[in-house]
Amino acid sequence: MTLQVEKLTCGYDRKKPVSRELTFEVKEGEFVGIVGPNGCGKTTMLRTISGILKPFAGSLSIGGQLVEHLSRQELARKVAFVPQIMEPVEGFTVEDMVMMGRLPYLERFAFETAEDQEAVNWAIEQLRIENLKGRMIDELSGGEFQRVMIARALAQEPKLLLLDEPTSHLDIRYQVKICKLMRRLRSHCSLLATFHDLNLASRFCTRLILMSRGEIVADGAPADVVTAENIWKVYRIKVDVKKSSKNDKVRYVLLP
Amino acid sequence: MKRVLNKNQAAAATVVVFFLLVAAIGVSFYLGSAAIDPSQLFNSDIFWQIRFPRVILAALVGMLLSISGVVLQGVLRNPLADPYILGVSAGGAIGAAIAIAFGVGVVVFGMSSVPALAFLFSLAAVVMVYQLSKVSGRTAPETLVLAGVALSAFCSAILALIIILTGNLASIYFWLLGSLSSASWTQVYTVIPYALIGGGIAYFFSKELNAFLLGEEMALTLGVDVERVKLILIAAASLMTAAAVSVSGLIGFVGLIVPHFIRLLVGSNHRFLIPLSTLTGMLLMVVADAIARTVIAPQEVPIGVVMALVGSPFFLYLLRRRRRGER
DSSP states (O other): OOEEHHHHHHHHSSSSEEEEEEEEEEEOOOOEEOOOOTTSHHHHHHHHHTTTTSSSSEEEETTTGGGGSSHHHHHHEEEEESSSSSSOOOBBBHHHHHTTTTTTGSSSSSOOOOOHHHHHHHHHHTTTTTTTTTOOOOOOOOOHHHHHHHHHHHTTTOOOOOESSSSTSOHHHHHHHHHHHHHHHHTTEEEEEEESSSHHHHHHHHHEEEEETTEEEEHHHHHHHOOOOHHHHOOOOOOEEEEOOTTTEEEEEEEE | OOOOOHHHHHHHHHHHHHHHHHHHHHHHHOOSSSSSGGGOOOOOOOOIIIHHHHHHHHHHHHHHHHHHHHHHHHHTOOOOOOTTSSSSSHHHHHHHHHHHOOOOOOOOOOOOHHHHHHHHHOOOOOHHHHHHEEEEEOHHHHHHHHHHHHHHHHHHHHHHHHHHHHHHHHHHHHHHHOOOTTHHHHHHHHHHHHHHHHHHHHTHHHHHHHHHTOOHHHHHHHHHHHHHHHHHHHHHHHHEEEEHHHOOOOOSSHHHHHHHHHHHOOOHHHHHHHHHHHHHHHHHHHHHHHHHHHHTTSSOOHHHHHHHHHHHHHHHHHHHHHHHOOO
16 A cells, blocks of 8 residues: 655644655555654654654645544554654563554454454564563563564554664664565565664665655665765765675765 | 463452452441341341441442542553542542531532532542643643642642641541541442443543553554543543542542552453452452451541551552562
């Protein structure tokens, strides 16, 4: 399902919007990475698309339906969000936490159905966390917790999965693991995620959007976005961009 | 933190507590300062007019306080939240003090002036706290709690002034400690609707309460209309607490301990937490009231004193056990 963002202006204070007139699309099966310096409006935009913040102007539509016409519950069945920081929770097993993703589908007084259990099992399988199922959520390591949170979002059976810096705070093994997983999930839903690590993002995303000061500076294939010129323009850092001869992937290296 | 019981065991525990409650009610019918021949119990006026309504009222107050404790701890995401955190107690105390000290004679829904004024002032306090903590249409839980604490401090000052100026220390203080000694059928009929409707609302929103556990933003992305649900639940909890305060004064600890204890047993799922806390709160109050009536009979210990004497050490024990379990 396609996400269409048109002239989206959003932020916390109407007088000082964080992002202005953003326009882009995320098509079915895409894994789009949003990159840009701290404070450029990546997270704010993601939080607006997820429905946490109300847009100040512009429109958001999913599969051709305007988001403002959807109820919260309907939106929650289409879009799932994995925040960067979660408030601490206790008293949950991993399985309970993943089951929380079924809330948008639960009938008022009914208990979870076999269908819900199936969706939870599927999400747990996708994240390969079967071994954690019975563990308490407050006993997990950072990498384990991140995978549980993604499983919870997947249990929502979203058409669009939003992730805010899913790889920060993780060691490189988990960074790659999570990225590979997200790339694999493209067959189930479109993905839109923010990244700090340009190399990681350009290695795994199908497309990159580079933001700076609340505006989109570049949007396209990773090789077209991660260029020495763009990086200088946005980060004021001199780099050399190298292209792999094998698979067309690009990566930057800092110039000495 | 490991919970003790799984889903089926939690359901079983609910049934067990239900039967314990029935048993406790049955036993406490036979307890009291007036000695009644057990075979003549059901023919005595003392039973029908005093003991019966009192035991039922104890159970209802336990239900009101424990449900509003569960709800407020859930909505405010604050483990310290108890039914009195939003200033209900402080407002109620002033209302009762005014009624006692100045002998105000109003009757609302058949309630005499002390419960009636306590009820009205409790609600006024909650509305004030809620309005004060509202910033651009949103209420952050922390602000709400802080506003409640600030208003309570202000109310205690007013209460102290009333006591000093009118010299009614003993009767006001006795009310503040909490007591069911004035229980009557009228009081039972006045609080029953709050207990049933309030309990119904809490259970109706148990799914949303579960979502609140993950924080308000996560709840939003899980499809919960956060501000609306929060308002409904806070209003319901406040009404329930005000109803309890109006008939029994300030009985501390039930609303704080019961939900915590049950959470340790069955985890944080409100589908189990609400029914089991309700029954446990009822059971606890019935037992505490029986102790209050009998332990130094014919005199009575205020039930608030019984609760605090038994409740505080038990709560500390739970807390320490839990901390140890985490290590």
